[in-house]
Every structure is written in C-alpha cells, then in structure tokens.
Amino acid sequence: MYIWQNFRKKWSDLQLKMCMWSCAKATTTQDFNAAMERLKSINAGAWEYLHKISPKQWSRAHFSEYPKLDNYTNNNCEVFNAKVKKMRGKPIITMLEEVRCYVMRILARNKKVLVGYNGRLALTKQSRLEREKRESNKWMPLPTGDDAGNVYEVHCFPTKVSVDLGKGTCSCRLWQIIGLPCRHACAALAYQNRRPEEYAHNWLTMGAYNAAYQITMRPVPSQEYWEHDVDTLPILPPRYRKPIG
Template sequence: MYRAMEMAKDIIEGTEKEQYGKLHNYLSELLKANPGSTCTMSTHPQPEGLPKFRSLYICLEACKRGFKHGCRPFICLDGTFLKGYFGGQLLTAVGQDANNHLFPIAYAVVDAETKENWKWFLHLLHEDIGDYKEFGWNFMSDKQKGLVPALQEVMPRVSHRFCVMHMWQNLNKGWKDKELKGALWQCARAMTDLEFNNAMAYVKRINVGAWEYLSSYEQSSWSKSGFSEWPKVDNVTNNNAESFNATIVGMRGKSILTMLEEMRFYIMRVMAQHKDALASYTGKLAPIQMSRLEKEKKEGNYWEAQWVGDDEHNIFEVRRHGHRVTVNTLERTCTCRKWQLTGLPCCHGVAAIQRKNH
C-alpha cells in the first residue's frame, strides 16, 4: 500500500512539474489567440537547476475592454487558496455589469498571499484598467493578508470598502448576539449620517466592545451613509468575488494548466451566455434594474409629493406618515441618498416625477 501511494505521489508530482514547465508556452498561446491581453509570469532564480515559479497574471482583452466600456467603476478583490499538490493562492478582481452579473476582470496565481504579491497584482491591474483617479475606481474586499497596505501604496487614497459579512464574522467570534447582528446591518444599510449615528449609538448600548471594533473602521468603508456616489453601486458585501471563487472551487484542486484553461473557458462561456440572453432585449434599462425600478414605482404610490414653488419646478417635498424628504428632479437627488447611490430613482423620486407628469 505504501509503495502504491509513493508511486501515485510521483505520478501526480511529475504531472504538476511538467505543467509548470509549460506555462511560458501556454501564456504565449493565450496572447496569440487573444491579442491585447496581458499575460505575464515571474520566477525565482535558483543557484542550480531551473527557476522556481513565483507568480502569473492574466487579464484577457475581452475582460479588459468589457469592464472599461460596459461595467460600473466598482471592483471586488479577493484571494483564495489552491488545493493542488503545490498549493499557492489565487488572486481575483471581479466587476459588476449593467445587469448586476459578476464580470471577471483579471486573475493571478501566486506562491503566497503577501503584501508584495498583492502590490504586483494591483500594479498590473492598474495598468490594464487605467488611472484610478481619472475613472474613479472603487474597491471592495475582506481584510485579505497584505491587501490593505498594498492597495494604499499602489493607489493612494482610493475609495476602499470592506465586506460587512466579513466584519460580522469577526464580531461573531467574540459576541454571539442576534440583536448585535441586527444593529450591525442597520449601521451598514444606513443611508444618512443621522441614521448611521443613531444605529451606532444603539450598538454602543448593546455592546461597548463591538462599538469600539466598528469605530475602528472609517464610516465610508462599510456604511452606505459614507459611500461615494460616483460608482452607482450600494453593495455592502463582497458577494461578486465570493461567488466567483465558489463557482471555480472545483477547478482550484487541479493541475495549474488544467485549472487555468477551465477558468478561461468558464469566463468565455459565461460572457457569451450573458450577451446572448440580452441580445433580443429592447428595454432602456437592463432587466434587473428595470425590476428594481418597478418596485420603487409601486412604493412611490404611497408617498405624496408637493412642489415647493421654485421657478424651475424641480424641487419637491415628499412625505408619508410624518416622514419627509426633499427631492430635486433636475439634479436627480433625494435627501434619503438612495437615488445618488444607485442611479435609480428612489420611491420619493418616483413620486416627484409622477407629480410632474413625467
């Protein structure tokens, strides 16, 4: 039995080594088949023998072009372990298209998840997608090892959100409290500073330790009340990257060339399916956004909009059951901030638009 296991190990290890030896040729073939892609690899030189694999990075031209021309400026970053014989880490950057489908942008295989490897990955990503200041990229991630300082070094002062689900998992290790969980999500979903401050005060009454932990995070990094209005994405969790990693979980245990090829085929197939599904669609908004707007329209029927008397007939006070907000239909803003964060009219905005018969 032991001898059989040793032979199996030698076969597996040999196959893995052979595939690593073919990586340069594989990346060259990728570039030939996908001109404009970025496919690069780095190695550790060895005093004797062949260089040792360090990392590789792939950003296919279709992904690069599709993200810049068809997705919102919002990128989810994540790292996950590989289950093959030699291990390693898979780093991913995933966007979100107009119909809220996840959109893989780039991926890399590295020997370990470190600050230096994240910097290497982010430098290449930065070169592929353009200047983060010009396009206003927003990032979301968990607190991956080395990622936070690497992102701040490569793209200083870039907008960076943290996954609230990950924050709750950290809190839950010390305080298993359903009331605290509800308060945390209330803070995350708060749209205004007033709502956020009230929710945080509630957390403090429940558990001072949890309040101190949450206070260590910038409000703009985890609560909708502090999010940038530019990307038109109000996500508070890193679901895009998590979903992508969950989808490819079966591939992560395979030999490196097999895994990379299956990932490439999966990305190609999913992009083609999404394109085919929308090919005959004629609406002005993507289907998922149209569905969200219909819900706001139904809710808007319960709100009363009153014109305040401005000359341009754009400003309205919208109220219901003593709750009042101000809507400006020209600037497309509401004091609830939902319109600004998502780009879709909130129920208050819908009520004002209907009041204008628009």
C-alpha cells in the same frame, strides 16, 4: 457580511443585530450616527468593535456616490477561483486555454440571453426600481414652486425629504448611491407623469450592458493548423546540459 459573522460570535442578541444592520443600511451620516449611538447605549463593547472598522468598508452612508452601487463584494475573485479550481493542476498552457474557452462561452451566453429584451434597464435593476415604485405610493410629493419645477418636498408622516429632479438628488442619498430613483423621487416623478426609468444612470441601462458584451474572442485553431513560414529556421528548445554529479 464578514463583519456580521465575526460580530455575532460575541454578540448574538437580536437587538444588537438590528442595530448593527441599521448602521450598515443607513444612507445618510445622520442615520448612521444615530444608529451607532443607539448601539453604544445598549452595548459599549459592540460599539467599540464596530467603531474600530472604517465605515467606508461596511456602511452605505459612507460609500462613494461614483460607482452607483450600494454593496461591495469580491465576487469576481471568488468566481474566478471557483472556476479554475479544476484547472490548476494542469500545465499552464492547458489551464489558460480552458480559461479562455470558459470566458468565450460566458460572453456568448450572456450576449444571447437578453437579445429579445426591449426594456431600458437591465432586469435586476428594473426589478429593484419596481419595488421602489410600489413603495412610492406611501409618499406624497409637494412642489416647492421653483422656476424649473424640479424641487419637491416629499412627505410620509413624520418623515420629510427633499428631491431635486433636475440634479438627480434626494436627501436620503439612495438615488445618488445606486443610480436609480428612490421611492421619494418616484413619487415626485409620478406627480409629473414621468417614467422613473428615464432618470436612471446610464451605467444601469441595457446600452451599457450590451456595450460590455460587444467584445468577442477569436477562435484559436489547434497546433496542426498553424501557419508555418518555410523561409525561417525552426525554433528549437534550449540545449539540455546534464548537471555535474
């Protein structure tokens, strides 16, 4: 998004916008290179601007398959900075105490919200999977006849992709990147009367969500309720020495 905001300051043409976002949303290097070549043929200056930026920072085609996520954000930093904005002017202990109480409330709220939810996937992931399942109706899976019966060639004229249900891969790479079966995999799973939810990565399940909120924060009583050890000397503040002059 930041790259796009800087990009449109120089090139606000709609065609260039579509080319730039085609590069960003491409999930394979072939699609990315084709989109970049198309952009170069339209405007060499715009191509040179994007060419200088590492595609690992802004194109799905070059994202790692490990995180199971197709977007990189700094939301954690922005949320933290927004929440501590009103607390920054307070003494350090008071500020930390308010941050602790805020985190405690968020943990308790999020843990309670989905107590009655019985789905296998978290709600946002389930919603995205439903979109892929609807789109899968446009694709026709053809079994290749392998011994395990897991490899399919999925068609939607003129495009063909290869899906391996055993390895959890698709040649479009979206399944590997986001951890959810893509529309091509959903079509192959529907051919076998299987539920795509069962083939989602464990990190996207409610089990992983609940595990993230298993931690609880212990309450901290105010100072008058602290325990005092009568057998030890009290801790005094350092002696103040008046500076010369």
